[in-house]
Amino acid sequence: MPKLWNETIDAHRAAVRTAVLDATAAMVAEHGLASVTMSRIAQDSGIGRATLYKYFPDVESILRAWHERQIGHHLQHLIEVRDRSSDAGERLEAVLRAFALMTHDTSSHHASGLAAVLHRDPQVVQAHSQLHTLIEDLLADGARQGSVRSDVAPGELASYCLHALAAAGHLPSRAAVHRLVTVTLAGVHPAAASEPDAAPDPDAPAHPRHHVGDRNGPGSQPHE
Numbered sequence: 071m072p073k074l075w076n077e078t079i080d081a082h083r084a085a086v087r088t089a090v091l092d093a094t095a096a097m098v099a100e101h102g103l104a105s106v107t108m109s110r111i112a113q114d115s116g117i118g119r120a121t122l123y124k125y126f127p128d129v130e131s132i133l134r135a136w137h138e139r140q141i142g143h144h145l146q147h148l149i150e151v152r153d154r155s156s157d158a159g160e161r162l163e164a165v166l167r168a169f170a171l172m173t174h175d176t177s178s179h180h181a182s183g184l185a186a187v188l189h190r191d192p193q194v195v196q197a198h199s200q201l202h203t204l205i206e207d208l209l210a211d212g213a214r215q216g217s218v219r220s221d222v223a224p225g226e227l228a229s230y231c232l233h234a235l236a237a238a239g240h241l242p243s244r245a246a247v248h249r250l251v252t253v254t255l256a257g258v259h260p261a262a263a264s265e266p267d268a269a270p271d272p273d274a275p276a277h278p279r280h281h282v283g284d285r286n287g288p289g290s291q292p293h294e
Contacts, residue, residue: 086125089115091136095109100135106133134193141256142195144172148204159217162208167251169201170238174247177239202228209258219263227258 093115097106106129112119126132151168155161206228210219218227234254238247256262 083125086115086117086121087118090122090125090132091139092098094132094136135269138193140176141193145197145200145204147172148201152204152208156216158208158211162205162212162218163251163255165205165208166235166254167248170235170247170254171206171231171244172243173235173238174244198232202232205231217261218258219260223262225274230254230257 076145090111094106094111097110097114108126108129109119111129111132112122113286115122126135148165148168151164152161155164202225206224209218209224209231211225213224215221218224231254234257235250241247241250
């Protein structure tokens with residue numbers, strides 16, 4: 071086939087796919103997951119049912135494709151936010167705020183029951199790993215520049231941040247989200263680091279305590 075024809079076909083397929091995913095996302099957001107059917111997707115996207123089935127075999131495959139697109143957009147947005155500053159502390163704060171706001175703004179999808187389907191998707195696992203790496207690298211940069219505590223490994227701090235900010239999806243307002251981010255950032259600040267040897271090491275071997283007067287312990291009196 072001529073190159074121009076191939077490009078036209080590819081553009082048409084991309085347009086059909088976009089129309090299907092956009093219609094599905096709007097339907098879920100407005101009416102919930104239970105409202106999504108192949109017939110209604112075909113109607114709302116302006117595509118015949120026969121054509122729709124050529125692209126997607128069922129509703130779940132459409133939801134997964136939409137979620138994959140969302141994941142890509144979200145990760146790309148976080149990367150763009152990260153690259154707006156050269157200061158490690160500013161980059162970390164900007165990315166954490168952007169992630170928390172996205173979590174808050176997309177909470178309706180979770181409420182609709184969509185998460186029950188999508189969280190089985192390997193794409194979610196891969197995206198979480200990429201997100202964790204992104205945050206971990208920012209924390210490591212901050213630790214090197216002195217804006218992040220260095221007494222805890224960056225990987226552990228990244229897990230802390232992601233778990234803490236997951237609560238943004240349940241908060242009532244964006245103002246509350248910003249407060250959550252501020253509290254989370256306080257936990258990774260150098261000032262939050264404990265003094266050396268102030269906290270017990272849970273992996274250290276336990277030593278029995280001896281009290282004055284204990285048999286054979288310090289301060290005990292020998293028996294006749």
